[in-house]
Each structure stands twice: as structure tokens, then as C-alpha cells.
Amino acid sequence: METIALITSFVLILIGLYGILSQKNILKMIVGFSLFDTGLHVLIVTVGYIRGGTAPILDQVTGTSNVSDKIVDPIPQALVLTAIVIGLGVTALMLAYALKMYQEKQSLDIRDFKELKW
């Protein structure tokens, strides 16, 4: 089970990186970044998965103490929780920059922006 999720996350990261590197349109590059982000989140959650574990929420069935052999790892989940929100913030910031760049040059092609090219 975790093998499939691991392969999916690796391939998603590679597809996202290919999108970032190969596309000329700035919005398509942001789409690639978004895919990369999703792949990373799947990867981190997969690393914390324990075979046969249940969700890290305690109740009468799991008991309240000595539950370490029943639940999955809660730390990667807590990290991904914040990472998703930050990912939305970064995507929104990039889209705002893209909009501003479009208003500047009337173009979204990355080859039209040569000011910082050497």
C-alpha cells in the first residue's frame, strides 16, 4: 500500500519538475509547482504511514494510554497540515506576481522577460 503511494508521489514530483522546467507560459509553470507541492505532501504522509495503523485520534476503542502500536505517526501529518496552507499562500503570491507581470508587458511568455537575463 505504501509502495504505491510512494511511487505516485515520486512520479508526481517528477512531472511537476518537468512542468516547471519545460513550459514557457508562466501560469503553466505555476501549475507545475502546484503538482510538485501535492507530490511532496503525499510523500511526507507516506513516510509516516504505519502498516495497519489507525488515525491518530484516541477514543474508547484505542484506549488513551499505550497506543503507540495502534496509530500511525502523527508528526508528519502535523507538518503537512501547515505545509498545505503555506502552499496556498505561496501559490497566491506567485499568481499575484504573474498578474502584475502581465499588466507590465501584456504577455505571459517567460521569454519576453529579459531584464534579468545574462
Add this chain to the structure above:
Amino acid sequence: MIRNFFIILIIAGLAGVFVSLFWEFGASDTLTPLATHYANNGAAEVGAPNLVTSIVVTYRGLDTLGEVTILFLVAAIISFFLKVEKKGQKMAPPRVSSEIILTASKLLVPVVLVLGIYVFVNGHLTPGGGFQGGAIIATAFVLLLMANPRFELNHRIIAAVESVSGMAFVLVGVLGILLAGGFLDNKILPLGHFGKLFSAGAIPIIYSLVGLKVGSELSNILSNFQDVQKDEL
């Protein structure tokens, strides 16, 4: 062509790294020592059934504070960046929404708002919490904005909610230093009965503040993108 060659080279290199990582990866059957500590003592120390919440709010509370700060900075930069000068500018003709969206938004917006509040108030008992609840509240504002595009969120109210909840978050953290073990300690209130709504010390308060702050920040970002739609380039 040389560009495509470099792209393929980079992708192939990363794929090689991933393949070697894949062979190293073994499915683990036991938790790491830190996670074992959290799992065995989390219920007694923090008193929240949802261990993810107790990690996000109490064990790693400082990270959450930093994360909310980053989100605040993002919202501030976007509103600075997409600022629209109101005077002397032609407004685009208003788009008329369909009857279905207008009626549905009247019915659904209060329900979605209540769902968001439920999700962040019960963050320590059920899956969910401040970030999810805040996102759901922002979704309600999206529905409102879609139904009537001329609708303007009152920026003063949003700014007030955001700054008051942020200040209160830090204040609760400082109270933790004075009354309990350290910054953002949740034992400033009694832990209460395990599994009840008013339990786990200050966690429901802190997560509600986080939910209000995240909800107002995301709504602020969305309303800035909406304001840009109105003026012509």
C-alpha cells in the same frame, strides 16, 4: 535543443535519487521514539483526543505561530501588490449571476459558516481544526462573491478580526509562561474531562483564534483578487 537536454538530465538525475531512496525505504511497523512518546503520553499531558491537534497547537505551538505569521505576510503583500486605485477609473460592466447561484447562496452561506465554526471549535475532538475551519469560512465568502460580484467585504471588519485574534493568540501564549510551564502551554485552564468539548485546557480557545485568523486572511486574499476583476486594464 541543448535546453531540452539539460531538462532531461536534471529529471533523470532526480529520478535516480528517487530510485535509490525507493530501495532504501522499508515500511516501518513501529513509531519513531518521539512519536511513541506523543502517542503514549499525549492524552495524559495535553488531554486532547486528536493527537495531530495536540502536536500542532501545544507541542509545536511556536511553529503554528510562525505559520500564521507567514500567512499574514502573504495577505499583506498581495493586498499591497494588487491595490486598485478607485478614482478616475472606468468600472467594467457588472456580470449578472444566474438565479440558481443567487438563491443557493442565500441558503448555503450561513450553513457553510456554521460548518466552519463547528470544525474549528471541535478541532481537539474530531478531525479538523483552525486551518480547515478557516478555509471553509473562506469558501463561504467565495460563494457570496460569486453570487453578487459587486459585494465588497468590509476590510475594516476583516482587519479588526484578524488583528484581535492574532493579538489574543500571542496573549494566550504569554499567559502560558506566567501561569503554566511555558509559551503556549495549554494548562492555564483545567484539563477537564477527556473527550468533552470544554476540555484540553486552552486548546479550543487557541484553535478558534487560529481559525478566525486564517479565515479572515484567506478571505482577504480572495477579496483582493476579486477587486482586481472590477477595473479595466
Add this chain to the structure above:
Amino acid sequence: MNLLILITLSVIMLVMAVTAVVHKKLTVAVLATGVVSLMASVMYLLMAAPDVAMTEAAIGSGLSTIIFFYVLNKIRKAK
């Protein structure tokens, strides 16, 4: 059974990711990204992470797609 669902989800995710990168139309690419996020949230649910699943469903496939469409709409209007 879970394994079968997971394989289906993973296939849909990868197909949609390739669509998002290679398709000419930006609208289709953005929608495909939203589908990838939605499938990822179901995958989190199967891997015993309900908190993360809720966040991804609300933020990754909801708000993120909407912000993309705001920007697309603005650029289409300006043309």
C-alpha cells in the same frame, strides 16, 4: 479492496498530472490540478490521515483552483 481503490486513485492522479502539464488550454490544466488535489485527499483518507484530507480537500482543490480562475478570467478579459 483498499489496495484496488488506491491503485485507481494513483492512475487517475498521474493521468491528470500529465494532462495538466501537456494540455494547451490553461482552463483544462487548472481543472486537472484540482482533480489531482482531490484524489490526493482521498488517498490521505485511505492512509489514516483525516486531518490532512480535510485540509487538502478544502484548500488544494477548492481555494487554489478559484484563485487560478480569478487570474485566468482577468487575463482573458484583458486580451
